[in-house]
Each structure stands twice: as C-alpha cells, then as structure tokens.
Amino acid sequence: MIIAQSIFLSSPSSFWQFPLLATATEAEYAPIVLTGVLLSLVVVYIASKLGGELSGMMNFPPVLGELIAGVVVGASALHLLVFPENGAIASDSIIISILQFIDTLSPEAVTSIFQSQSEIVSVLAELGVIILLFEIGLESDLRELKQVGYQAAVVACVGVVVPFVAGTVGLMLLFHVPAIPAIFAGAALTATSIGITSKVLSELGHLKSKEGQIIVGAAVIDDVLGIIVLAVVASLAKTGEVDVVNVVYLIVGATVFLLGSILLGNFFNKSFVAIADKLQTRGNLVIPAFSFAFFMAFLGNAIHLEAILGAFAAGLVLDETDKRKELDEQVKPIADILVPIFFVTVGARVDLSVLNPAVAENREGLIIAIFLIVVAIVGKLVTGWSVFGQPGINRSAIGIGMIPRGEVGLVFAGIGSASGALDKPLQAAIIIMVILTTFLAPPLLRWAFKEEKSVKQANLAG
Amino acid sequence: MIIAQSIFLSSPSSFWQFPLLATATEAEYAPIVLTGVLLSLVVVYIASKLGGELSGMMNFPPVLGELIAGVVVGASALHLLVFPENGAIASDSIIISILQFIDTLSPEAVTSIFQSQSEIVSVLAELGVIILLFEIGLESDLRELKQVGYQAAVVACVGVVVPFVAGTVGLMLLFHVPAIPAIFAGAALTATSIGITSKVLSELGHLKSKEGQIIVGAAVIDDVLGIIVLAVVASLAKTGEVDVVNVVYLIVGATVFLLGSILLGNFFNKSFVAIADKLQTRGNLVIPAFSFAFFMAFLGNAIHLEAILGAFAAGLVLDETDKRKELDEQVKPIADILVPIFFVTVGARVDLSVLNPAVAENREGLIIAIFLIVVAIVGKLVTGWSVFGQPGINRSAIGIGMIPRGEVGLVFAGIGSASGALDKPLQAAIIIMVILTTFLAPPLLRWAFKEEKSVKQANLAG
Numbered sequence: 001m002i003i004a005q006s007i008f009l010s011s012p013s014s015f016w017q018f019p020l021l022a023t024a025t026e027a028e029y030a031p032i033v034l035t036g037v038l039l040s041l042v043v044v045y046i047a048s049k050l051g052g053e054l055s056g057m058m059n060f061p062p063v064l065g066e067l068i069a070g071v072v073v074g075a076s077a078l079h080l081l082v083f084p085e086n087g088a089i090a091s092d093s094i095i096i097s098i099l100q101f102i103d104t105l106s107p108e109a110v111t112s113i114f115q116s117q118s119e120i121v122s123v124l125a126e127l128g129v130i131i132l133l134f135e136i137g138l139e140s141d142l143r144e145l146k147q148v149g150y151q152a153a154v155v156a157c158v159g160v161v162v163p164f165v166a167g168t169v170g171l172m173l174l175f176h177v178p179a180i181p182a183i184f185a186g187a188a189l190t191a192t193s194i195g196i197t198s199k200v201l202s203e204l205g206h207l208k209s210k211e212g213q214i215i216v217g218a219a220v221i222d223d224v225l226g227i228i229v230l231a232v233v234a235s236l237a238k239t240g241e242v243d244v245v246n247v248v249y250l251i252v253g254a255t256v257f258l259l260g261s262i263l264l265g266n267f268f269n270k271s272f273v274a275i276a277d278k279l280q281t282r283g284n285l286v287i288p289a290f291s292f293a294f295f296m297a298f299l300g301n302a303i304h305l306e307a308i309l310g311a312f313a314a315g316l317v318l319d320e321t322d323k324r325k326e327l328d329e330q331v332k333p334i335a336d337i338l339v340p341i342f343f344v345t346v347g348a349r350v351d352l353s354v355l356n357p358a359v360a361e362n363r364e365g366l367i368i369a370i371f372l373i374v375v376a377i378v379g380k381l382v383t384g385w386s387v388f389g390q391p392g393i394n395r396s397a398i399g400i401g402m403i404p405r406g407e408v409g410l411v412f413a414g415i416g417s418a419s420g421a422l423d424k425p426l427q428a429a430i431i432i433m434v435i436l437t438t439f440l441a442p443p444l445l446r447w448a449f450k451e452e453k454s455v456k457q458a459n460l461a462g
Numbered sequence: 463m464i465i466a467q468s469i470f471l472s473s474p475s476s477f478w479q480f481p482l483l484a485t486a487t488e489a490e491y492a493p494i495v496l497t498g499v500l501l502s503l504v505v506v507y508i509a510s511k512l513g514g515e516l517s518g519m520m521n522f523p524p525v526l527g528e529l530i531a532g533v534v535v536g537a538s539a540l541h542l543l544v545f546p547e548n549g550a551i552a553s554d555s556i557i558i559s560i561l562q563f564i565d566t567l568s569p570e571a572v573t574s575i576f577q578s579q580s581e582i583v584s585v586l587a588e589l590g591v592i593i594l595l596f597e598i599g600l601e602s603d604l605r606e607l608k609q610v611g612y613q614a615a616v617v618a619c620v621g622v623v624v625p626f627v628a629g630t631v632g633l634m635l636l637f638h639v640p641a642i643p644a645i646f647a648g649a650a651l652t653a654t655s656i657g658i659t660s661k662v663l664s665e666l667g668h669l670k671s672k673e674g675q676i677i678v679g680a681a682v683i684d685d686v687l688g689i690i691v692l693a694v695v696a697s698l699a700k701t702g703e704v705d706v707v708n709v710v711y712l713i714v715g716a717t718v719f720l721l722g723s724i725l726l727g728n729f730f731n732k733s734f735v736a737i738a739d740k741l742q743t744r745g746n747l748v749i750p751a752f753s754f755a756f757f758m759a760f761l762g763n764a765i766h767l768e769a770i771l772g773a774f775a776a777g778l779v780l781d782e783t784d785k786r787k788e789l790d791e792q793v794k795p796i797a798d799i800l801v802p803i804f805f806v807t808v809g810a811r812v813d814l815s816v817l818n819p820a821v822a823e824n825r826e827g828l829i830i831a832i833f834l835i836v837v838a839i840v841g842k843l844v845t846g847w848s849v850f851g852q853p854g855i856n857r858s859a860i861g862i863g864m865i866p867r868g869e870v871g872l873v874f875a876g877i878g879s880a881s882g883a884l885d886k887p888l889q890a891a892i893i894i895m896v897i898l899t900t901f902l903a904p905p906l907l908r909w910a911f912k913e914e915k916s917v918k919q920a921n922l923a924g
Binding site (some may be wrong): 042122182283290297337 | 492495496497503504510511514515517518524547564578581584585586589590592629633690740741742743744745748750752753756757759760763764769780784792793794795796798799802880881891899903
C-alpha cells in the first residue's frame with residue numbers, strides 16, 4: 001500500500017497504468033484459473049453422480065462409488081484431476097491441456113495456473129469435509145450416545161486400539177515405515193462407517209437386535225474417537241515428529257475441546273436460536289450456523305488440532321436446538337455440492353498404478369496393502385469377543401459389522417494425502433483397504449446372521 | 463510424475479522421504495491458508511449479516527448493507543479483508559497478523575499465504591457471483607420478458623445507451639481516462655436494479671400501474687442487456703485494447719450465446735428433468751443443475767465472454783422446468799452462503815480513502831465520482847421521456863424508478879476491480895455511485911408519485 005501510494009504520488013503519468021501493471025500476472029491468469037476450477041467442478045460432479053448412482057444401484061453406499069469415480073478421473077486413469085502435492089506436474093493434467101487448447105499459455109503461466117487451480121480445488125474439498133463433519137455432528141445424537149452404554153463403549157475402544165496398535169507397530173517393525181506415516185496408516189484403520197452396516201442390519205431385520213444396538217452404538221462412539229485420533233495424528237504429521245509431550249497435549253487438547261464445546265453447548269444453542277430468530281433477511285439460519293461452524297473449524301486449526309474437529313463439535317452442539325430440522329434441510333444442498341468434491345478428490349489423488357503387481361518394484365507396497373487389509377479385518381473381528389456378560393450373542397456378527405471403514409476412513413486418507421504425510425503406496429493401500437472392507441461387510445454380515453440361524457435351528461433340532 | 467518415479471526407482475533410501483520433501487512448502491502452508499480462509503469467511507458472514515440486517519431494518523435492500531459492511535471490514539477501514547490485486551501487501555491484512563500471532567511465519571511464508579488466501583477468497587466470491595446470476599436467471603421469466611413489449615424495450619435501451627455513451631465519452635474527453643477503464647465505468651452506469659424499485663412501487667400500490675409495468679419490464683430487459691454489456695466490456699479489459707473486430711465478435715458472440723441457450727432450452731430442460739428423475743441418491747437435483755450451470759459458466763469463459771453470462775443463461779433455461787420450485791428452494795441456501803462473499807469482497811476491495819476530500823491529490827478522483835453520479839441519475843431520468851403514445855404518463859416516476867443500480871452495478875464494480883481494469887479512484891467512484899443511486903431512489907420515487915397525485919388533484923379542483 002505504501003509502495004502503491006508513493007508511485008501514485010511521485011509519477012502522475014502512471015496514474016492510470018499502475019493498477020494494471022501491478023497485477024498484470026494475477027489479472028491475466030485469474031479468469032483462466034476460474035475456467036479451470038469450473039471445469040474441475042463439472043468433472044467432479046459428473047463423476048460423483050455416475051459413481052454414486054451405480055454404487056447405489058448395487059446396494060453399496062453412494063460414497064464408495066464417488067470414491068471409485070474419483071480414482072477413475074484421477075491420477076490412476078483419466079488424469080482429469082491431478083494434484084501437485086501428489087507428485088503431478090501441469091502437463092499431467094488433462095484439464096490444463098484443455099485450458100492450453102483454449103488459450104495460448106506460456107510454460108510459466110501453465111505452472112502457475114495449475115498450482116492455483118489445484119490449491120483452490122483442494123480448499124473446496126477441505127470445505128467439503130468440514131461441512132461433512134458438521135453434518136455428521138448434526139446427525140449424531142448426544143443423548144443416544146449416552147444411552148448405548150458400556151458394551152458399545154468397550155467394543156468401540158477395542159475396535160480403535162487393536163487395529164491402531166497392530167497397524168502402526170506392524171508397519172514399523174515388519175516394513176520399517178517411519179513413525180509418522182505408520183501412525184497415520186494405523187489411525188486410518190480405526191474408523192467404523194455406520195452407514196452400510198446399519199443398512200444391511202435393517203434389511204436383515206436385526207437393527208433393533210442386541211447385536212445391532214451394540215454395533216450402531218460402537219460405531220457412533222468410534223466416530224468421536226476417530227476424529228480425536230485424526231486430530232492428534234494430523235497434528236503430528238504437521239510437525240513431522242512424535243514427541244511425547246506433544247502427543248499428550250494433542251490428546252488432552254482434542255478431548256477438552258470436544259467436551260468443552262458440549263458443556264458450553266447450552267449457551268451456544270440459546271445464542272444461536274436467539275440470533276436466528278432475530279434475523280429477518282435471507283440466510284437467517286445458515287449464515288449464523290456456518291459462521292459458528294467455520295469459527296469452530298478455525299479454532300480447531302488455530303490450536304493446532306484439526307478444522308474438522310471444530311466443525312464436528314459445532315454440529316454436535318447445534319444438533320440440540322429446536323431449529324435442527326430446518327437447519328438440516330438447508331445444510332443438505334450445501335453439503336450436496338461441496339462434499340462430493342472431497343470424496344472425488346480423495347480418489348483422484350491416489351495413484352493405484354503404484355500397486356500394479358506386474359511391476360517388480362511395487363512388491364513392497366502390495367505386501368503392505370495386503371497387511372493393512374488383514375489388520376483392518378482381523379482388528380475389528382476381535383471386537384466381537386470383547387463383549388462380556390452376554391451369553392449366546394453373535395460375536396462374529398458384531399465384529400463383522402464393525403469392518404466397513406467408509407467416509408471416516410476416507411477422511412483419514414484424504415487429509416493424510418493432502419498433508420503429504422502418506423506416500424503413494426501407503427495412500428493407495430489405505431484406499432484399497434477402505435474399498436475392500438466396505439465391499440466385504442454386507443455379504444459377510446448376511447452370512448454371519450444366516451450361520452447363527454442354522455446353528456440355532458440345529459440346536460433346537462438336537 | 464516421471465521425475466517422481468525416477469527418484470523413486472534410483473534411490474531406495476528416499477522411498478519414504480520423497481513425498482514429504484517434494485511438498486514441504488505446500489504441506490506446511492496449506493493448513494495455515496485454510497485457517498486464513500475460514501477466518502475470512504467468518505468475517506464475511508458476520509459483516510454481511512450485520513450490514514444486511516441494518517439495511518433491511520431501514521427498508522433498504524440487504525445487499526446495500528452487505529456492500530457497506532464490506533467497505534467497513536475492507537481496505538477503507540478495518541483491513542480485515544484486503545486483496546493484493548488492489549495494491550495491498552500481506553502486512554496490511556489483519557487476518558494475516560492473526561495468523562502470524564498463531565504461528566511463527568517467515569516473511570516468504572507470509573507473502574505466499576496471503577496470496578493463496580486472497581486468491582481462494584476471490585474465487586469463492588466469483589463462484590458466488592456465478593450462483594447469483596444463475597439465481598437471477600432462474601427468477602427471470604422468459605414469457606414475462608416477451609410480454610412487456612416495445613415500451614419497456616425502448617425505455618431499457620435508452621437507459622443503457624445514454625448513461626453508457628455519456629459516461630464513457632465524458633470520462634475520455636473531460637478527464638482523459640484511457641478507453642478501457644472509461645468503457646468499464648460507462649458500462650457500470652447501465653445496470654438497473656429491479657429489487658428496490660419494485661419494493662417501493664408495491665408499497666405505494668403502483669406495481670401494477672402502467673408506470674410500474676414499464677419500469678419492471680425495462681429493468682428485466684436491462685438485466686439481460688447489462689450482462690451482455692458486461693461480458694463484452696470484461697473481455698475487452700482482458701485483452702487490454704479496443705479493437706472493432708473484437709468488439710463486434712463479442713457483441714455478436716454474447717447475443718448468440720444467450721439466444722442459442724434459450725433456443726436450445728427445450729432440449730436442455732427435457733434432458734435435465736429426465737436425468738433428475740432417474741437419479742436416486744442425494745443431490746439428484748442440485749448436482750445436475752450445478753453441473754449445467756458451471757459448464758455453461760466454463761463455456762462463457764472459454765469463448766472469451768464471461769462466466770456469469772453462462773450462469774445466467776443456465777438459469778434462464780432451467781427456469782422453464784416443472785422442477786423449478788424445488789430447485790429454487792435448494793439453490794437458495796447455497797446462494798445464501800456464497801453470494802455474500804461476493805458483495806462483501808466488492809466493498810472490501812474499495813479504498814474510499816482515495817476520495818477523502820481533505821487530501822489535495824484526490825481532487826480529480828472526487829470530481830470523477832461526482833460526474834459519474836450526475837450521469838447515473840440524469841442518464842436514467844431521460845428514459846421517462848422516451849415513452850411514446852402514452853399521454854399523461856408519469857415520466858419522472860419512470861425515470862426515477864430506473865435509477866437504482868443495486869446488484870448488477872456491483873457485479874460490474876466487482877469484476878472490474880478483480881480484473882484490474884479499474885484503478886482505485888474509479889472503483890471507489892462506482893461504488894459511491896451504486897450506494898447513492900440506491901439510497902436516493904426510494905424517497906425520490908415516493909415524491910414523484912405524490913407530486914403526480916397533487917397535480918391531478920389540482921387539475922380536478924381546477
């Protein structure tokens with residue numbers, strides 16, 4: 001500003017030229033960057049709908065299809081969406097080639113446009129995951145969480161600790177992976193996706209059974225634990241070293257942050273309702289809600305935890321108001337256009353070719369992927385055996401119900417990949433783990449309940 | 463990608479380090495950029511609601527308050543939102559100071575974070591204006607446009623041509639402003655905002671009067687003409703020179719683009735409804751709608767017109783479907799959280815201090831501002847005299863009704879400022895013109911209809 005003013009004052013002839021000169025590069029590239037962003041969004045939307053619908057038709061959760069569609073348009077196949085943080089350069093991107101076809105661009109322009117466009121799509125994806133967690137928070141009922149009781153809490157804790165320890169220690173000891181990526185990959189194994197399991201349970205008529213209640217309760221607790229674990233792990237990845245004091249700070253910080261928000265919830269709730277009631281102009285509900293959610297997300301980042309932790313806390317809190325239904329309805333279309341950007345880019349960032357078994361160098365990555373998948377399945381299966389005082393309960397059904405990773409697993413993969421904490425083979429391994437666990441759970445769950453039925457019938461007959 | 467692979471293959475020891483090294487800077491800054499973006503959004507939302515509500519209470523359109531709130535948080539006063547394209551550097555930004563307080567940042571980091579954050583907020587604002595024009599398109603009824611007839615069309619054309627020519631020629635001849643900024647400022651004088659006038663007309667019970675119908679019809683046609691003018695002018699600003707062949711291409715291009723979209727509208731409509739009906743997963747309506755809107759916006763940019771022209775065309779087209787009501791409802795919350803980013807940043811980009819009369823150097827800018835305001839008012843007042851074959855019509859009411867510039871005037875100021883085509887004094891002059899014309903219209907309009915009443919009563923009495 002001082003520079004601008006001094007030129008402005010000293011040279012009257014530059015009065016008109018100055019603003020054009022000062023911003024030549026920005027002003028020249030800005031419309032092209034926008035063109036690239038718009039095209040990227042169109043690709044994301046078409047891919048997300050094609051994938052989501054196909055997945056839905058096959059009775060899998062739409063998010064799985066969005067992820068796979070992302071893999072198809074991304075670094076693994078079509079190269080429409082590629083990211084410099086994941087090792088791509090401008091000439092790898094088909095969208096950049098289209099922009100070059102439209103306008104003649106210098107090599108520096110191309111690099112700068114590619115960087116800007118990728119950065120903007122990444123931030124849109126991050127806003128998407130912030131809104132996703134806000135929505136998950138809105139949908140999680142705190143009272144329900146208090147009711148599910150010890151059984152579910154124990155299952156949830158075992159389901160977090162066993163895969164995390166087995167995954168992290170295994171990667172470090174067996175494969176000599178450094179601590180940070182090993183911890184990140186271990187953490188990605190902890191999540192449980194409630195969506196697909198509860199859908200299958202309700203299909204089988206077991207949603208209200210003892211097993212169903214434990215699985216659903218544990219998955220909800222898992223969400224909360226998973227977000228705390230993610231906040232801790234992502235912060236570790238930022239500093240790049242594992243320091244005991246820091247880890248303790250992060251765990252305590254994340255827990256206090258979440259509990260503090262819930263305790264202050266009543267105050268936030270009342271203020272929110274009072275403000276929303278007073279406002280007369282458009283956006284009287286969503287603007288206060290998003291101001292709060294984004295402020296909490298900002299706070300999460302500012303205290304070196306994670307933005308999504310703040311958004312989740314904001315959702316948990318606003319869930320308790322009588323505006324909830326109306327808010328849910330208005331948040332939905334906003335989430336609908338921003339969340340797919342996250343899921344598709346998570347898929348797009350992965351380069352599955354690093355796991356191509358035909359290439360000898362990929363052997364280690366492939367073995368790691370297989371190891372992760374085994375830990376992901378076994379680590380959740382054992383949770384069934386942690387249920388106590390419930391003779392005759394279907395322990396394998398509970399364990400299997402906890403297997404699918406879904407959205408939260410993808411949140412781990414996405415944040416790990418965007419932050420550079422995960423290298424390509426590990427990232428690809430986690431994505432494959434998420435896809436496989438989600439695909440495997442429904443048939444296994446059907447089998448577990450059928451098995452139970454035939455055992456019971458055999459017992460009755462005998 | 464090739465580089466990544468070769469390092470990967472040649473040096474097994476760099477297996478784990480490479481992804482961290484390659485993206486050190488990006489990965490390090492990305493969370494801080496996100497923190498800055500989140501804080502900027504919170505500032506935008508709080509400012510927009512405070513301004514919008516105050517404005518609404520005083521019976522002015524909320525958008526005026528959002529604009530003024532933007533001026534307050536921007537370069538003119540609080541320096542919370544400032545932009546490098548408008549001459550600000552990182553140390554001018556209070557948000558950057560807050561980020562520096564949270565994290566220790568090197569000077570290069572600060573510059574890079576400021577650039578990225580500003581670029582992202584700018585693109586969010588551009589997505590906001592794209593969605594605004596999409597919504598305006600959805601709300602414009604093509605059939606209504608066909609009905610308003612010649613009278614309104616003539617008024618609209620006069621109201622576009624007179625201020626444009628008087629403004630552009632005046633700026634060039636009297637103030638020696640170069641062609642491009644002069645044309646941009648002249649174009650900003652052409653818009654008519656329907657919102658505030660129709661609100662006042664309905665208050666006075668004159669909305670369905672002959673005058674009311676002509677004003678509303680002309681304002682709708684003005685919107686369309688204004689967007690074509692903007693597309694042409696913004697394209698000229700991009701190339702930086704006025705070339706007759708180019709101008710002809712742009713005018714013809716913009717008209718053909720708009721008419722073409724409308725002619726193909728039936729086809730788009732049927733495809734849209736067919737697709738939306740088939741989709742079963744979430745976002746079945748908004749995702750196809752936004753894919754279409756963003757693709758049209760991309761096309762608008764790609765053929766060197768404007769993204770907003772495409773978005774407007776997309777809105778006009780989808781307006782004709784039977785999904786319209788449902789779509790309107792779902793687009794609303796999305797517009798609610800993105801459009802304010804545009805209005806607030808338009809205000810924030812302006813530095814009103816360049817018009818401070820206490821500083822001698824500002825004299826020229828101030829005189830230009832006064833000139834623009836006079837042209838803005840007189841140029842629309844004359845439209846009342848272009849109405850033919852309507853003896854006894856209230857010509858001054860029609861002229862006054864066309865005065866407020868509102869949203870579309872701001873779209874000009876915002877795009878001109880972001881593209882660097884307007885220098886600071888011109889930009890500030892346009893903003894003041896928009897604010898003043900919008901403030902003046904309601905009392906003037908009330909006066910004009912009261913005047914008419916007393917004249918008529920005097921005639922009856924006489």
